[in-house]
Amino acid sequence: MPVESGSGAAARQAKQKRKSHSLSIRRTNSTEQDRAGLQRDMLESQDSKLPLSLRTNLLDLFGQIEREFENLYIENIELRREIDTLNERLAGEGQAIDGGDLTKGALKAKASHSTSQLSQKLKTTYKASTSKIVSSFKATTSRAVCQLVKEYAGHRDGIWDLSIARVQPVILGTASADHTAMLWSIETGKCLLKYVGHAGSVNSIKFHPTEQMVLTGTRCSKETPPFCLCYRIRGTDGPIWSLQLPAPQPVTDINQAPCDEDVDFSDKDEGEGEGEGSSECPTLRVACTTLKSHQGVVIAADWLVGGKQVVTASWDRAANLYDVETSELVHTLTGHDQELTHCCTHPTQRLVVTSSRDTTFRLWDFRDPSIHSVNVFQGHTDTVTSAVFTVGDNVVSGSDDRTVKVWDLKNMRSPIATIRTDSAINRVSVSVSHRIIALPHDNRQVRLFDMSGVRLARLPRSNRQGHRRMVCCTAWSEDNPTCNLFSCGFDRQAIGWNINIPALLQEK
Structure with missing residues (x-):
């Protein structure tokens, strides 16, 4: 029988390798198609009691596990094929496998080295895969320290911003694209006061540091006539309002407010839609102070320490510093090349x-x-x-x-x-006492991190609880025993959360 040359054996081995590689590709493609079909069937099944988001997460995790083991299996086959090739090459060179001890020792050393490499590779890959899976489940279990307490529903459009009063009584304020700002009882979830004097989207709301005052930033509708309550003067697109607030509890005390003649106790404003909190909420129509100079939308506003001056940020690429008592413009802060998105003042x-x-x-x-x-x-x-x-x-x-x-x-x-995430970040907030960062995302998530960048938790998000659309803003309430974190978004609601800080830090 003729002996096959070395070049012929190499060609045969290369052909077999290409054929095996082609089969593995076809097998992988077929597996991906089967997996996609299985996922569709499971997601469309109505028998499962698990929420859709949880089922999707589990399918992704099991898919990752399956892909990792498929890759390991293919690599194992390739390494064994290399061992067989080494044996054939040694036999072709005249070193019989059944020959001397030297040949046996060399072959055994080669095989042992290849096997140890395979073992180390399996361990490394398996460890990386399992750590990834375990970390995913760990993030899920940390939800036990984050509990939804109260939902504040009543706005007819998305909520851009929220704020917590810094003095008693502690109340929640929300600013919405429905042209209104609302004040809420944190404990009952009922609307205490609605400000309806804006003629455009209300983009920002901030409470005074020491008094019962609230500052809101807005944009006005260009179609609104000048005589309406839009404070659109000389084409100004976004005035700032400073509202004197009555004590929210009891509601009847609103009659003693400085602007009591502007408070409307009617059951429902004309033209307003039905919604929780809108039928029994008194309304305030006229601001006590108006600050105007911007030529674009006012996107954010905040009080300087002391509460006598405020700073505003606008789409006209400038920030303005105002004196509240005189309503005069003190400084115009220029330098940004594009529209401003936010402004914040130091607490001290x-x-x-x-x-x-x-x-x-x-x-x-x-x-x-x-x-x-x-x-x-x-x-x-x-x-x-x-x-x-x-x-x-x-x-x-x-x-x-x-x-x-x-x-x-x-x-x-x-x-x-x-901190690197998988979605754009909106208006962040930081817990003063515990130094925890709350991140609201475009993808409906709210994540918590410490100041060193370590992820602590993710707030629950499902069809039954949590936000259903983009989360725009978060705010901490340090001393509230019921709700110590609030979030709002374009699902038209604000949510109060109870974050178990000691358990959160202990899990860290």
Whole structure:
């Protein structure tokens, strides 16, 4: 029988390898098709008692496990084929497998080395895969420390912003695209007061640090006649309103408010739709103070420490500093190249941070009246949606580039922590006492991280609880025993959550 040459054997082995590789590709494609069909069948099945989101998550996890083991199986076959090729090459060179001890020892060493490599590779891949799966389930189990307590429903359109009163009585304020701002009882979930004087979307709401005052930022409708309550003067697109609020409890005390002649106790405003909290909620129509100078939409506003001045951020690329008592413009803060998205003031110092679509945020220092120093920070690659101060010397910035960065004011050259997520981040908030960051996302998620960037939990989200559309903003209420975190979004509701902080930090 003729002996096959070495080149012929190599060609035969290459042909077999290509054939095996082609079969594995076809098998993988077929498996993917089968898996997709199985997922469709399971998702369309009505027999399962599990929520759709949970079933989808489980299918993804089991799909990852199956793919990992398929890859390991293929790699195992390839390594065994290499061992067989080595045996054939040694036999072709005249080193009989059944020959001397030297040949046996060499072959055994080769096989042992290949086997150890395979074993190490299996261990490494399996460890990475299982750690990924375990971390996914760990994030799910951490939901036990986050409980939905109260839903605040009554707005007829998405809620852009919310705020918690800093003085007694502690109430919740919401700003909505339905042209209204509402004040809510945190405990009962009922609307205490509705402000209906805006002629456009209400984009921001902030409570006064020491008095019962609330500041809202809005845009006005260009079709509204000048004589209507839109405060649209000389083409100004977005006035700021400062409302004097009555004590929310009991509701009858509203008669003693400074603007009591503007409070309407009618059962339902003309033209309004039905909704929870709208039929029994008194309305306030006229603001006590109007601050105007912007030529574009006012997207955010906040009080400076002391409560005598406010800062506003607008789509006209400028931030304005106003004196509340005189309603006069004190300073115009210019420098951003595109529309502003947010502004925030330091809780104890005369510092302001503004964020913009130009991918930067700026720090403004008003501690010295004669010097207004500006620092520009370029740590993001997309719109900076918000930048907020924390107690101490830190700033937390969130962006549409799906990252959150923690900065040290003493050295702002680079962030001290970076959090990477799978969705754009909206207006973030930081717990003062526990230094926990709450991230609202476009994908309906709300995630909690510590200041070092370690993920702590994800708030529940299902068809029965949680947000059903984009989450726009979060706010912490440090001393409330019932709800210590609030969120709002474009599903027209705000939600109060009870976050078990000790359990959360213990899981960390």
